[in-house]
Amino acid sequence: MKVGIDARNLVTKTTGISRYVQEMARHLALAGHEIFLYIPEKPYSEPLKAPNVHVSISDFAGGPRRMIWAQTVLAHMARQDGLDVFWGPAHRLPFYLDRKIARVVTVHDLVWREQKATMRLQTRLADRFLMKPAANSADQIVVDSVATGEALCALSKGYESKLRVVYPGVTKLAKPKQQDTVSSFRIDRPYALFVGTLEPRKNLKSLLEAYALLPQEVRKGLLLVLAGGQGWRLSDLESHITDLNLRDSVRLTGYVSDEQLAELYQNAKFLAMPSLYEGFGFPIVEAHAAGVPVLTSNTSSMPEVGGGAALLVDPYDIRSISAGLEKMATDAGTHEKLAENALDNAKRFDWNLSASRLEETFRDAIALRRQQLG
Known part of the structure; x- marks a missing residue:
C-alpha cells in the first residue's frame, strides 16, 4: 500500500504521540508498504530513513501556519503521490482530500470534552472543531483503548461501525551507556x-x-x-x-x-x-x-x-x-x-501487533472507499 501520514507530531520533542507516529511508521515500512511522511516544518529529530520511506518537509513553522499547511499543501501532496490511504495519527484529517483516497484517523483521547479545563485554549478549540469532522469523514477510526472508544461513541452512535481498538506498543528504551x-x-x-x-x-x-x-x-x-x-x-x-x-x-x-x-x-x-x-x-x-x-x-x-x-x-x-x-x-x-x-x-502491548492491526484497518478502509465509489 501507498500510505500517507500527517507527521506534524514529529516537529516537537518526543512525546507519547510522536513516539506512536514514529513506531507505527517504522513498522509499516518494515512490512513493505510505501510510506509518505508529510511534515510541516523541520522535525525535532531525523525522520525514518529507508528506500520505501519518502519524507516531505514544508516551511510552515508554528501552530497557526501548520493548520494552514494541513488544509492546503498537505492535501495537495497526498493527491500528487497517488496514495491508497491517508492516515491522520492524531485527531486530524485534511478537509479536502482527494475522494479516491481512503482515510483513517486515530483518536487518542477526548481531553477537550472530558477535561477541557486542563487544556490550552488553542488546543482545546482545535480538537473540539477538527476532531469530529475527521471522525465523520474517516472510513475507519482507530482508538488506543476501549475507554476512549466508548467516550467517542457517546458523541455519536454512527462511529460504532467504523471503530477499531488498536493498542499501541511499548518501545524498548536503549540501555544507558553510563549509569549516572x-x-x-x-x-x-x-x-x-x-x-x-x-x-x-x-x-x-x-x-x-x-x-x-x-x-x-x-x-x-x-x-x-x-x-x-x-x-x-x-x-x-x-x-x-x-x-x-x-x-x-x-x-x-x-x-x-x-x-x-x-x-x-x-x-x-x-x-x-x-x-x-x-x-x-x-x-x-x-x-x-x-x-x-x-x-x-x-x-x-x-x-x-x-x-x-x-x-x-x-x-x-x-x-x-x-x-x-x-x-x-x-x-x-x-x-x-x-x-x-x-x-x-x-507483553500485551507490541508494536508489531499494533502495526499489523493498523494495516488491517487500512485495507478495510480502502475496500470501503472503493465500494462507495462504485
Missing part, C-alpha cells in the same frame, strides 16, 4: 517516579499534596522524582513544592532523553501516575516493561492499561492517593505482587 542519571539528579534513596509533561491533567499538585501527607519516616525513605518537560499552567510548581516544605524530598529533572528515562525506570521503586484522565498512558506500559509496578488512577483508560500490575486510586481524593503511595512504599507483599505481574502486562 540517578546520581546527576541528586537521587540518593528509593524513589517514586512520575513521567510526563508537567501540565494540569497530570494532577501533579494533588500528587505533591498526597506525598506531603505521608508520615515523615516514609518520606525520608522515598523521594518523589518528577521527570518531564514544562507544559503549561504549572510554572509555579516549584513554589508549590516549597510551600509544602518538600524541597529536600522532590526532584525535578526537566525533559530527559530516552537513555536517561530508561535508567530512571530501571531504578524506580514504582511509577506514580494519578492523572485525571488518559486516553492510554504510555508511562504505565513503559514502567511495566522495566518490571516496575504502577500506582495510577481508577478513571478513563488507566485501569484497562494497568491490568493486574497497577494499584488504583481516586485521583480526585488526595487521601486516596496518599494511602496508595504509602502502601506501595511500605507493603512489600503488594509491591512484590504488582511487580511480578508487570512484565506479563507489558
